[in-house]
Amino acid sequence: MARKLLILVALLITFYGYSQSTFVKDIKSFGAKGDGKTNDHAAFVAAADFFNRRGGNGKLIISKGIYIVGKQSKGEFTWQGQDVLHFTSIQNMVIEGVPGAVLKYSAAMKFGSFDPTTGRPRQVGGYFVDPRWGASLGHCIFIDRSLNVTIKGVELDGNNEKIVLGGSYGDVGRQLPHYGIFIQNSKNVTVQKVNLHHFALDGICVANVKTNTPDNIKLLDSKFNYNARQGFSWIGGNGLLARNCQFNHTGTGKFGSAPGAGLDIEAEYGPNRNGTFESCEFVDALGCCMVADSGDSGYMTFNNCTFWSSTTWSIWTTKPGFTFKNCKIYGPIVHGYDSPNDKDATKFIGCHIEDKPYNGKQPAGEYLIETNNAKRVRFENCNVISHYKKLFWISINPALKPEEKYQIINSTFFSDRKVYVGGDYICVFRGAYYKNSTFKYKKEYSVNMCCEPYNVDGGGNKFIPMP
Numbered sequence: 001m002a003r004k005l006l007i008l009v010a011l012l013i014t015f016y017g018y019s020q021s022t023f024v025k026d027i028k029s030f031g032a033k034g035d036g037k038t039n040d041h042a043a044f045v046a047a048a049d050f051f052n053r054r055g056g057n058g059k060l061i062i063s064k065g066i067y068i069v070g071k072q073s074k075g076e077f078t079w080q081g082q083d084v085l086h087f088t089s090i091q092n093m094v095i096e097g098v099p100g101a102v103l104k105y106s107a108a109m110k111f112g113s114f115d116p117t118t119g120r121p122r123q124v125g126g127y128f129v130d131p132r133w134g135a136s137l138g139h140c141i142f143i144d145r146s147l148n149v150t151i152k153g154v155e156l157d158g159n160n161e162k163i164v165l166g167g168s169y170g171d172v173g174r175q176l177p178h179y180g181i182f183i184q185n186s187k188n189v190t191v192q193k194v195n196l197h198h199f200a201l202d203g204i205c206v207a208n209v210k211t212n213t214p215d216n217i218k219l220l221d222s223k224f225n226y227n228a229r230q231g232f233s234w235i236g237g238n239g240l241l242a243r244n245c246q247f248n249h250t251g252t253g254k255f256g257s258a259p260g261a262g263l264d265i266e267a268e269y270g271p272n273r274n275g276t277f278e279s280c281e282f283v284d285a286l287g288c289c290m291v292a293d294s295g296d297s298g299y300m301t302f303n304n305c306t307f308w309s310s311t312t313w314s315i316w317t318t319k320p321g322f323t324f325k326n327c328k329i330y331g332p333i334v335h336g337y338d339s340p341n342d343k344d345a346t347k348f349i350g351c352h353i354e355d356k357p358y359n360g361k362q363p364a365g366e367y368l369i370e371t372n373n374a375k376r377v378r379f380e381n382c383n384v385i386s387h388y389k390k391l392f393w394i395s396i397n398p399a400l401k402p403e404e405k406y407q408i409i410n411s412t413f414f415s416d417r418k419v420y421v422g423g424d425y426i427c428v429f430r431g432a433y434y435k436n437s438t439f440k441y442k443k444e445y446s447v448n449m450c451c452e453p454y455n456v457d458g459g460g461n462k463f464i465p466m467p
Contacts, residue, residue: 022092023058025050027067034065039106041071044084056090056146062154064100070109070137077131078116081109081138081177091147097154103140104157110135111200112166112174122167135166137178137200144184152192156180158199160228161254173229173257179205180227184269187215194222198253203227207235210270214239225249229257231285235295236269243278251286260287265319267295275300283308284358289331292317298344302327308356309363318374320344330356331363332389336374342403345376354385367393367427375400378407386415386426396431398454405456408434415441416466429455436460443467 025047028034032043044067051058071082084103087093113122113133122133140156143149158178169176178200183189184207196203203224208215219242224231231247234240251260262282265272272295282289282305289307292300299321307314309331315324318335321344329351336346355368368384369392371377384391391413394406415426426441435458439447443465 021057023054024061025058026061026063028063032065032067034063034067036066036068036104038068039070040067041069041082041084044069044103045082045086048085048087051090051093052088056087056093056149058092059094059096060085062095062097062101062103064098066102066104068106069103069140070106072109072135072137077134077136077176079110079114079135081136083139083142086139086142086144087146087149088144089146090149093146093148094150094152095141095154096150096152099153101153102155102157105137105140105159105163107159107162109137109163110166111137111160111163111176111178113169114166121165125168127171128168129170134169134176136176137163139177139179139182140199141181142179142184143182143186143189146186146189148188149186150190150192151181151194152190153194155195156199157197158227160198160200163200165255174200174255175229175257177201179203180224181205183207183217185209187213187217189216190218190220191222192218192220196222196224197226199227201228201257202230202233203247204231205233205235206237206240207269208237210236210238214274217241219243219245221245223248226253228253228255229260230264231262231282232264234263234265234272234275236267236272238271238273240275241278242276242280244280245277246281246283248281248283249285252284256286258287259291261285261289261291263290265290265292265297265300267297271295272297273299277302277305279303280305281308282306282314284310285312287312288316289314290316292319292322293335298322301325307331308358310358310361312364314363317346323347323349324351326350327352329353330358332365332367333369334365334371336371336377338374339376342376345378346374347378347380348382349378350381351379352383352385355387355389362388366390369394371395371406373397374406375404376407378409379411380407380409382411384411384413386413386417388417390417390425391415391427393428394430394432395428398431400431402433402456402458406432408432408437410435411437413437413439413441415445417442417445431455433458434461438462438464440464440466
């Protein structure tokens, strides 16, 4: 009896160890061809099902090849996009592409609104929501309620330039699912060396509800370019690092949808907190390069990042605790947080701000910096250069204390505007504390300072008219 019991225990230990050990599978073992012709969607669904049953604990290798994916069938929408790799409640999982591994959406798939009888694109514009007319494309990689997941080394091509484009759906544009990566209520997720582009909605979305522990989401050395609505939508979460990533050219392909941002920080699932962006690019977006204007968001740091608008604003934020350090900002900054204290104030530290055209295109706006009634916004050790626009418009209640006004400290402002209109000015000062700052400008211009009691001269300032 004792011997039989020992054998049973040994078998249970062996089974448990097998079920928890790391299991490595190549996508081609599920029947994928990777020949650029065959639709391999079913193989990826089978792979996800396999690892979902195991609870993860494995590695899915995507070997070199072009894997055509994408499938639509009737569901919530008449043309319902099916997810390619959908993982739920897994842990300790790696999805790894070897060099040359590409998941590419099939051409001629529908996206937008279409007549459910004829299949023809809806022609009327404006707000529209009717699932019978909807055509979505789903998610390429969906990570749901999972822990310790890494996605690396793969290219995801949404192929939005080859889709059949329907009419509008939702409030603006085409608000239907087509995401490269969607991370939902998951922690310790790393996206590394991924090239993700041309999705019909967002490149990547992080949607976590509030919990007591940091999410630890990492985006490393990756590209999220040429997506139609957002490069990155962060709609909920606490604790995210993006390092050496690109969020460029949003909405500049075949079509775009608002907001059309490189990065949109918009709390919908839960509060957004504690994001760090290091050496990232936010360039050439249809909308703002970076916008944070909705929901309970705050406390983000951008270090050594580049913002370069081509059609509108480079940075739009109205949320607390946004700090920009040593960033290059080409194009206008607007708003800022109306802060009751210095900790939560919008800060630009050591930044270079210039109206530098992108591929010959000037961004919108009359000023490089335009902000009203946002207390304590700080520009410190900054270099601001204007060739086409006015330097700034700063205006706030004159009765505020010096520390509540706009703070301009140890900064240099230079304007050589090419077009002059009689009586024109280079900037508007209405409510700033300024100290040790230098203003250089063509002598025919003036500085519209509105003087006291709006402004407080902290000393050490220079105004230098030039020939």
